[in-house]
Amino acid sequence: MIKVNAIGDSCPIPVIKTKNAMKEMTGPDTIEVLVDNEIAVQNVTKMAQSSGGKVTSEKVAEKEYRILIAMGEACAAKDSEEVSCIPDKRGSTIVVVSSDRMGSGNDELGKVLMKGFLFAVTQLDELPKTMLFYNGGATLTTEGSDSLEDLKSLEAQGVEIMTCGTCLDYYGLKEKLAVGTVTNMYSIVETMDQATKVIRP
Incomplete structure (x- = not known):
């Protein structure tokens, strides 16, 4: 290395x-x-x-x-590529995740769709400012979540990852939070109120 x-x-x-x-x-x-x-x-x-x-x-x-x-073997830095300082990719949009699955119907399919959704967020040209996780969505930010790598990548790029503390307590996951910070309902409401756009999968 x-x-x-x-x-x-x-x-x-x-x-x-x-x-x-x-x-x-x-x-x-x-x-x-x-x-x-x-x-x-x-x-x-x-x-x-x-x-x-x-x-x-x-x-x-x-x-x-x-x-x-x-x-890999064929990878190398491109000499012709101009080095530029890009602006902050975060916008004022927030993403609200209230479940560990996306949509209604088959639960296993819903979990696959949610994993795909969170990966897709990492590929956006303009990243969300904040991602809020509550109720069943709180399990996605804890140990064992299939989406931790994507969420850690988003956090590293400045996206604020916030998980409801009451929800973590309810599911017995307070000590297993693996990305982001613990928040409360007042902060969740305030963040949603200040957003220019809210995305709910």
Whole structure:
């Protein structure tokens, strides 16, 4: 694994450091990049994906984000690609998830659809500002959830992940929250009230 420490660096330095690490590769390898802000995560992710890398990211501490880039045999940084500092991808939309399944009918199908929905959110050109999880949706942010990788990637890119504390208590999952923070009903109502658009799967 090649390690790149870009904590404290402003754009475009994290991208340049990552590109240089790609050029030093002699075969398939993984690059670990550490940065301290969400915009750096977005910039490095965009460049790595355009170079053929498979990218995952997570927030590991306050102002510390870890990006893993898996590069294959034919992958390399593109010299002709212009290094640019993209703006914050988050809009003012919020996503409200009140169940661990999407739609009504077959429960197993509903769970598959919800997993697909959360992955699709990670692919949006403009990410939501906040994602709220309550009632059955609270189980999606806890240990064992099939969507944790997608939610951690969204959090690393600055999306606020908030889960209802009362709901976690009800399901006995308070100690198993694996992404985001615990919130309360007042905060949930306030967040929904201030949103310009609310998406409900």
